[in-house]
Amino acid sequence: MPGQENRSIFTSERIGLLIALAILSAVPLFIKDRAIVELIILANIYAVYVASWDILCGYTGQVNFGHALFVGGGAYAAALLNFYFKTPPWVTIFIGGGIAAIFGLIIGTPCLRLRGPYFALATFAAAAVPYGLTDVYWEITGGLDGLYGISPIWPTLAGRYYFSLLLTALCCGLIYAGGRSNKGLILKSIREDEIGAMASGINTTRYKLVTFIVSGFFAGVAGAFYSHNQLHVGPETLSINLSILVIIMSVVGGIGTITGPICGAYLLTIFNEMLREWEELRLLIYTATVVLMLIFVPKGIVPALSEGISQLFKKRKGG
Amino acid sequence: MNIFLEILVYGAVQSAVYALLAMGFCLIFGVANIVNLAHTALYMIGAYLVYTFFSLLRLNLAMAILLSTVSVGIVAMGLYRFCIRPVMYSEWSVLMVTISLALFFQQLMIFFYGPPDRNVQGFIQEKLTLFGVVEIDAQRLLTLGISVILLILLWLYIYRTRMGKAILAVAQDREAALFMGINSERVYLTVIAISAMLAAIGGAFIAPTLGARPEMWSPPLGRIFAVVVLGGMGSLEGTILAALLIGYTEVIISFAISSYFGELVAVLIILLMLTFRPSGLLGKRIEV
Numbered sequence: 001m002p003g004q005e006n007r008s009i010f011t012s013e014r015i016g017l018l019i020a021l022a023i024l025s026a027v028p029l030f031i032k033d034r035a036i037v038e039l040i041i042l043a044n045i046y047a048v049y050v051a052s053w054d055i056l057c058g059y060t061g062q063v064n065f066g067h068a069l070f071v072g073g074g075a076y077a078a079a080l081l082n083f084y085f086k087t088p089p090w091v092t093i094f095i096g097g098g099i100a101a102i103f104g105l106i107i108g109t110p111c112l113r114l115r116g117p118y119f120a121l122a123t124f125a126a127a128a129v130p131y132g133l134t135d136v137y138w139e140i141t142g143g144l145d146g147l148y149g150i151s152p153i154w155p156t157l158a159g160r161y162y163f164s165l166l167l168t169a170l171c172c173g174l175i176y177a178g179g180r181s182n183k184g185l186i187l188k189s190i191r192e193d194e195i196g197a198m199a200s201g202i203n204t205t206r207y208k209l210v211t212f213i214v215s216g217f218f219a220g221v222a223g224a225f226y227s228h229n230q231l232h233v234g235p236e237t238l239s240i241n242l243s244i245l246v247i248i249m250s251v252v253g254g255i256g257t258i259t260g261p262i263c264g265a266y267l268l269t270i271f272n273e274m275l276r277e278w279e280e281l282r283l284l285i286y287t288a289t290v291v292l293m294l295i296f297v298p299k300g301i302v303p304a305l306s307e308g309i310s311q312l313f314k315k316r317k318g319g
Numbered sequence: 320m321n322i323f324l325e326i327l328v329y330g331a332v333q334s335a336v337y338a339l340l341a342m343g344f345c346l347i348f349g350v351a352n353i354v355n356l357a358h359t360a361l362y363m364i365g366a367y368l369v370y371t372f373f374s375l376l377r378l379n380l381a382m383a384i385l386l387s388t389v390s391v392g393i394v395a396m397g398l399y400r401f402c403i404r405p406v407m408y409s410e411w412s413v414l415m416v417t418i419s420l421a422l423f424f425q426q427l428m429i430f431f432y433g434p435p436d437r438n439v440q441g442f443i444q445e446k447l448t449l450f451g452v453v454e455i456d457a458q459r460l461l462t463l464g465i466s467v468i469l470l471i472l473l474w475l476y477i478y479r480t481r482m483g484k485a486i487l488a489v490a491q492d493r494e495a496a497l498f499m500g501i502n503s504e505r506v507y508l509t510v511i512a513i514s515a516m517l518a519a520i521g522g523a524f525i526a527p528t529l530g531a532r533p534e535m536w537s538p539p540l541g542r543i544f545a546v547v548v549l550g551g552m553g554s555l556e557g558t559i560l561a562a563l564l565i566g567y568t569e570v571i572i573s574f575a576i577s578s579y580f581g582e583l584v585a586v587l588i589i590l591l592m593l594t595f596r597p598s599g600l601l602g603k604r605i606e607v
Contacts, residue, residue, distance in 0.1 A: 061411075063411040063414060063415070065414070065418075110590065110593060110594035111593075113594075113597065114593055114597065116410040116411065117348075117354040117410060117414065117552075118548075118593060118597060120354070120411070120414050121544050121548060121589060121593065122589065122590060122593045124541075124544070125541070125544065125545075125586045125589040125590055125593075126586075126590060128541060128582075128583075128586045129583060129586050129587070129590075132582055132583045132586070133583075136580075136583075240537070244418060244419075244422065247415060247418075248419070251415060280426065280429055280430055281426075281430070283422060283423075283425075283426040284423060284426040284427060284430060286422075287419040287420070287422045287423035287426065288419075288423060290415065290416075290419040291402055291416050291419050291420060291423070294406050294412050294415060294416050294419075295402065295405045295406060295416075298406070298409075298412065
């Protein structure tokens with residue numbers, strides 16, 4: 001039952017998160033392979049994408065098919081500022097987040113009235129607008145190739161790694177705390193029964209709009225970080241493929257749990273690398289996995305596993 | 320005057336294809352409440368199968384089209400039975416399953432046929448001159464003709480036969496239809512097969528003009544969204560009207576400015592309609 005979690009899982013979940021953070025912060029000390037460190041930087045950024053998606057979609061039950069709008073909005077805002085006005089990265093990252101938050105407000109307002117498939121269609125369409133515009137205004141945005149030569153967040157690889165980890169820990173931590181707070185519970189109540197939530201005196205419109213803005217902000221920050229990490233911004237940050245990848249990661253991890261989608265992001269990024277040799281089979285396996293997951297394990301890997309483990313403990317205590 | 324006639328002809332062809340695709344999409348949504356994002360993937364499969372049967376295996380034309388249409392219909396029924404029905408309890412699981420299926424088929428086509436375009440030779444090779452000024456491939460006109468015939472047949476099927484009555488009944492109220500002894504599962508399967516076959520025929524006839532490409536499913540998906548949202552989900556008359564509006568708008572804008580803006584217009588129409596009139600032009604008032 002959602003909303004009736006066991007208290008003891010909370011603490012073991014927190015311990016698990018701390019252990020994961022400790023392992024992640026030790027990565028550049030022990031792994032000397034540059035490619036793997038770069039890969040984990042990417043996974044860190046993806047973790048923020050999916051966490052910010054999950055706080056909006058997993059918690060309020062509305063599936064956003066255009067999360068790339070926020071990511072790409074942040075990425076392009078940061079890249080354009082840095083490229084044309086030489087704004088330093090630590091400023092552009094926040095401006096990128098701010099721009100994406102404004103996108104969240106703009107797209108959130110009409111979407112509030114919509115439900116189910118209509119909401120999905122509207123977000124899908126909204127993300128297609130800036131994607132088309134990057135091509136129309138190619139003199140400014142670099143068109144399909146994008147812009148190269150954006151300044152790096154930090155010159156050394158280890159520095160960049162720790163910055164990405166800081167970003168992930170901060171953003172995901174805040175989102176996680178938000179999801180576990182009373183506000184998160186209110187969002188879940190909107191998902192379960194919006195009219196019931198309204199009847200309990202909750203201003204559901206305001207909550208949903210704020211969630212849109214928060215989701216946009218964090219995705220935008222991560223998108224801005226991404227363009228400073230890759231030293232490049234291109235329309236792939238706005239593409240429907242990115243939006244779908246975010247959904248796939250969340251579905252595999254377990255929607256509505258924040259930690260689940262984050263695990264999904266790390267799992268799939270690593271999985272992605274393992275499947276590099278079978279490039280053309282990769283998406284085939286991904287999509288087939290999602291379909292099978294939705295049919296057989298609709299909760300996602302992490303909730304299914306943690307439920308299994310807690311049941312195991314219960315049996316031990318009982319017997 | 321020339322431009323006017325050209326817009327008239329090309330707009331009609333464009334609208335007819337959109338109507339054919341949107342009709343199937345709208346039918347499944349109206350009857351079974353499934354938003355099938357894999358709908359245009361079936362259209363892509365139709366194009367590839369006609370390429371396989373007609374251009375590779377050199378079967379005769381009618382046979383090739385029949386085979387590809389029927390196999391797409393069977394594939395769609397299988398997808399419904401094994402992938403969509405198990406997740407129908409939640410609307411967004413259906414969305415995710417169908418979009419995953421669309422991507423899955425895109426990759427499957429890349430796997431089998433490779434990423435480059437496959438050209439299908441025209442069913443009719445010649446070029447025609449209409450009204451003395453408009454030059455157009457006979458293939459496009461053939462597509463227009465077939466689409467119009469199919470839409471009329473579909474209309475007759477839905478409003479003039481027993482099964483059509485059952486379809487309408489289930490669309491109105493599934494449980495009441497069940498009490499009247501209508502097998503709603505069979506109605507769903509029929510509707511899915513029909514809509515998939517319409518998409519496949521559309522794909523088969525468009526293949527000689529546009530070629531068969533793995534990404535060919537995504538641009539029309541945006542357009543049929545626009546058509547269905549504009550016309551009102553679940554309204555067949557509205558869909559035809561909206562297909563004409565969107566098809567002509569797109570052709571006019573492509574002629575006047577550039578084809579890029581044609582795409583953006585579809586998207587803007589979706590956003591504006593969803594904001595101000597979510598039930599569409601002719602749709603019944605709905606709770607969205």
